Amino acid sequence: MKLCYLTTFTYPSTYANRLQVLKMSEAFSRISDFKLVVGGVAGELQSVFRQNSIRYEFPMRSLGVIRGRLRMARAVWALRSVVRESAPETVFYVREPLLAFFLSVLSDRFRHNFFFEAHSFVRYPTFVYRHVFSFARGIIATSEKKADVFWNLFGVLKEKMLVRGNGFDADSFCAMPSKEEARRKLGLPLDKRVVTMIGKPTDERDIGAFVAAAERVPDVLFLSVGGTTQEIERIQSYKGFSHVQFVERVRPEEVVAYYAASDVIAVLLSMKFPEIAMYASPLKAREALAAGVPVVFSEVPALRDMADESLVTFVQPDDAVSLAKGVQLILASHDVSWAKAQKAREIFLKQSWQNRAKDIVEFIQTKRYGL
Structure with a gap:
C-alpha cells in the first residue's frame, strides 16, 4: 500500500506533535510503501533523524521552509501539487484540521482518499471539523473520550473510527539500565531518592505544583527533564523553583x-x-508506565482513561500538597508501589509506535479495500 503523510510542520522542533509525526512515519515506513512530506527542514535531514532518535530512516520530502503570513495557504498549494503528482492508488494521511479542510476542498483526489488522525476539535470553527470528518475515509481518534465527542458532536459513526492512543519507543525500554548504572551515567547522587518529571516544564503539565511539592519534600531530589533555557527561565519565579x-x-x-x-x-x-x-x-505517560518505575498521575480524565489505581498513584491536579503526599506514600510503600509498576510495564510495553502503525494500516486497508 502506498501511504503518504502530509503535514505543514517544520523541523527541527521541540514540540511533541512534531516528534509524534516522525515516530509514526518511521513505523509506517516499515510496513508500507511510505513517504512523509513536511513544510520544511532547516539543515540536514539526517540531523533531524538523529535528534529524534529515528533508527530506520524513511523517505522525507521538504517543501522548503514555509513561514510568515499566509503560511498555511502556501503550504496547501504546494501539497496540492504533491497530491496531484502522487500515484493514483496513494492513500493520504493527515492530522492538521485546516490542512485536511483546504485540501479536501481543492483536490478531488485527496477528498476521496484520505484518512484523518484527530487530536483536537475546538481550535477551529465547528464547520471545519464537520467537513473533514464527513469526507475522510476513516478517523483515527487518540482516546475513547474523543471518539465519543466525534460521535455526539459531529455525528461520526463509530464504525468509521479507530481509537488508538499514542505509542512510544518500546525497543528502548525493553532492556533498561539498572538504577545505579543510570545514575552513574547521568551524574545523579546514588544515595538520594529521585522524583522525575519528563517533558516541557509548562503550566499545562502542572509544573507549578511540581516545583512547589519539591519544597515540601526536601530530602528527595525533584528532577525536571525537558524544555529549553527560555522555558525554564520563565518559571524561575515559581515557589519551590530552587528546590528542583x-x-x-x-x-x-x-x-x-x-x-x-x-x-x-x-x-x-x-x-x-x-x-x-x-x-x-500524552506521549510521556505511556513511556512512564512502561518504565517499570512507580508512577504518580494527576487525577484528570485524560490520565484516568489510561490507568487505574492498580497501576499508578493518583493525586489532585494543581495541588502541591497532594503531590507531595503522593510521593511520600509511594516511597513509604516500596513493595506495593514497585509491584504496581511492574504490572504497568507488562501491559504498556505492548503499546509501541510499531503496533499502533500496524493497527492503523489494517484499518485503512479494511476501509479502502474491504479486506
Missing part, C-alpha cells in the same frame, strides 16, 4: 536513563487547561 534540578531537552533515546534512575515518575496535567486535561494522550 532542571535538565534541558535530551534526545529521546537518552530519556530511558532518566526513567531508570528514578524512584518515582510524575506525569501531571493541570485542570486550568480543560481540553488537555480531558482529552490529551
Whole structure:
C-alpha cells in the first residue's frame, strides 16, 4: 500500500506533535510503501533523524521552509501539487484540521482518499471539523473520550473510527539500565531518592505544583527533564523553583536513563487547561508506565482513561500538597508501589509506535479495500 503523510510542520522542533509525526512515519515506513512530506527542514535531514532518535530512516520530502503570513495557504498549494503528482492508488494521511479542510476542498483526489488522525476539535470553527470528518475515509481518534465527542458532536459513526492512543519507543525500554548504572551515567547522587518529571516544564503539565511539592519534600531530589533555557527561565519565579534540578531537552533515546534512575515518575496535567486535561494522550505517560518505575498521575480524565489505581498513584491536579503526599506514600510503600509498576510495564510495553502503525494500516486497508 502506498501511504503518504502530509503535514505543514517544520523541523527541527521541540514540540511533541512534531516528534509524534516522525515516530509514526518511521513505523509506517516499515510496513508500507511510505513517504512523509513536511513544510520544511532547516539543515540536514539526517540531523533531524538523529535528534529524534529515528533508527530506520524513511523517505522525507521538504517543501522548503514555509513561514510568515499566509503560511498555511502556501503550504496547501504546494501539497496540492504533491497530491496531484502522487500515484493514483496513494492513500493520504493527515492530522492538521485546516490542512485536511483546504485540501479536501481543492483536490478531488485527496477528498476521496484520505484518512484523518484527530487530536483536537475546538481550535477551529465547528464547520471545519464537520467537513473533514464527513469526507475522510476513516478517523483515527487518540482516546475513547474523543471518539465519543466525534460521535455526539459531529455525528461520526463509530464504525468509521479507530481509537488508538499514542505509542512510544518500546525497543528502548525493553532492556533498561539498572538504577545505579543510570545514575552513574547521568551524574545523579546514588544515595538520594529521585522524583522525575519528563517533558516541557509548562503550566499545562502542572509544573507549578511540581516545583512547589519539591519544597515540601526536601530530602528527595525533584528532577525536571525537558524544555529549553527560555522555558525554564520563565518559571524561575515559581515557589519551590530552587528546590528542583532542571535538565534541558535530551534526545529521546537518552530519556530511558532518566526513567531508570528514578524512584518515582510524575506525569501531571493541570485542570486550568480543560481540553488537555480531558482529552490529551500524552506521549510521556505511556513511556512512564512502561518504565517499570512507580508512577504518580494527576487525577484528570485524560490520565484516568489510561490507568487505574492498580497501576499508578493518583493525586489532585494543581495541588502541591497532594503531590507531595503522593510521593511520600509511594516511597513509604516500596513493595506495593514497585509491584504496581511492574504490572504497568507488562501491559504498556505492548503499546509501541510499531503496533499502533500496524493497527492503523489494517484499518485503512479494511476501509479502502474491504479486506
